[in-house]
Amino acid sequence: MDAKKTETISLKLFSDISLLPLATSFVENGSKVFGLSSKDSLSLALATEEIFAYLCRVTQVPFNLEILAQKGGYYVKVDFLLPIEDFNMRIFNIASSISLEDEQGLEELGLFIASRKVDRFQLSELSPGRIILSLIKEKSYPETDNLRIPEPEEAESYSIKRPSPEELKLFVVITDSNYPRLLIPKSFRYPGKVVDMFLSGHYDAALAYGETGSIVGGIVWQLSGPKTVEFFGPYVFSKSFSKDISQDLLDSCISSIAKSPVVALINRLPTDELPKEQFELLGALDIVKDDNSIVSLPTYF
Incomplete structure (x- = not known):
């Protein structure tokens, strides 16, 4: 079986809300280059927007992070390399729900939206204190x-x-x-x-x-x-x-x-x-x- 062939581009930045347009533009344009339709690229960019905005809100001090966009043949994967361990993955459970009646629920709304904009997501440990959050969006094909x-x-x-x-x-x-x-x-x-x-x-x-x-x-x-x-x-x-x-x-x-x-x-x-x-x-x-x-x-x- 052949090894999976991938192409990757990366963006290094820090968690400052003023850099949000840079993060979303990088993901949207990179996804188009890697073969996603405009509609699917926009969905991936919107998921990126919600996650990046969430990270900026929940951290007191801006931290360095890296965003990778990877071409996987039939999909595009976006990785967030994060130097934190307490990223809230509960809301990414497909069966989870949120309450809009309290502040925590409002904070989690963006993650809820992001999780529904992609086909799959993964969380893995890169090293002690660093995690990788992966968002995967597949191409659209005719039946x-x-x-x-x-x-x-x-x-x-x-x-x-x-x-x-x-x-x-x-x-x-x-x-x-x-x-x-x-x-x-x-x-x-x-x-x-x-x-x-x-x-x-x-x-x-x-x-x-x-x-x-x-x-x-x-x-x-x-x-x-x-x-x-x-x-x-x-x-x-x-x-x-x-x-x-x-x-x-x-x-x-x-x-x-x-x-x-x-x-x-x-x-x-x-x-x-x-x-x-x-x-x-x-x-x-x-x-x-x-x-x-x-x-x-x-x-x-």
């Missing part, structure tokens, strides 16, 4: 509903190889139209997003091709931890060699990570084609569908 869906073809023979970006995009479209959405990751609804994740090293993949070059199957995987890989599939569109294609796709995934620190594979969206006898059942999650029926989704390890 597969707006794309022409080709019919899968039967194959008399096949080969396995790593796809080009356009081939992967076509595979995602075919998969989304041939498998229940319960069995495919949400990212597959946005082919362009999957391609960006692939190009930036967040995803890797192997596809099966028929003798005419048509796509007859595929598998996608990603790091789920330092020593764990999560994979999606195998997805097979040709019934002629369904079992063989599934096994060869899985073997391709294993071969790709064989010399890495990875020691475990996990699949939380198992298809019928997955050779389940080679895995252990960890458990199952009950999913309530739109029609209120319940589907049990097993996890294999």
